[in-house]
Amino acid sequence: MPAGQAITVLLADDQALVRSGFKMLLDAEADITVVGEAATGAEAVTLARAHRPHVVLMDIRMPVLDGIDATRQIATTRGLQTVRILILTTYDTDAYVYDALAAGASGFLLKDAGPAELLHAIRVIAAGDALLAPRITRRLIAQFTAARTAHYTAEHRLAVLTHREREVLALVGQGLSNDEIAATLTLSSATARTHVSRAMVKLGARDRAQLVVIAYQTGLVTPGPLP
Structure with missing residues (x-):
């Protein structure tokens, strides 16, 4: 905007x-x-x-x-x-x-x-x-994806991603911002943003929220015990 x-x-x-x-x-x-x-x-x-x-x-x-x-x-x-x-x-x-x-x-x-x-x-x-950052969001996503994860085949869906893009997708799924992803993977913020954008395009995701759903669906992020 x-x-x-x-x-x-x-x-x-x-x-x-x-x-x-x-x-x-x-x-x-x-x-x-x-x-x-x-x-x-x-x-x-x-x-x-x-x-x-x-x-x-x-x-x-x-x-x-x-x-x-x-x-x-x-x-x-x-x-x-x-x-x-x-x-x-x-x-x-x-x-x-x-x-x-x-x-x-x-x-x-x-x-x-x-x-x-x-x-x-x-x-x-x-x-x-x-x-997606608030704790309550991660709680809800974890709860509502837990029963569905088994119905998706991770490798088939993630085959279009590079290894780095998979890493980035997993971190997006954990609720990290682009700056936090950059710090975790020792990248520039611009590079992290580029990886996120490419993952969105390759996976046909409408936005960042869709990437979180995919990360759980494919098992890149697994729901842990709810706090």
Whole structure:
């Protein structure tokens, strides 16, 4: 996203009060503009096509079309490749986080997150990064991929990567940033970023979040005991 450009956000939640609260918070920020509100997943898809926002703040549980299917439709629509989707979830009840990431979401946030966390998440997603660093994200990804890892054949999928790209993919899967990867492998940040980008292209990953999913699916990163 060009520097200095306002971040455009589409709100998708079936509760009007929730949308209103988010809108008031976001409109108070000089660098964020709300361009639309959707009460259903279907409306979210329609408005995403109309406005092409930088970020869609997407609830999972919505009528007509749920947030996961809406995410999948947006992620696979031509012309919406740059739209980033931030899923809102409740850790204790939403068992769909993995599916949302696999569908094309760039990250997710707990619904009880504070205003500062929400604003930070939107800015991180808009900048093209995935919201994967927080410990809670690794917990959820580990939990929801644990039962699926056995269904994928690692070597077939990873054969397109070089040895270095595999190393980088494993570190991305552990939630490391490009700078942290560079420090771990004694590379420059630019080189680490290049390896991440090449891995994304070779694996057909939409963004960094997709690389994390692939790292778990293929067993490069294995879910450990949840803290």
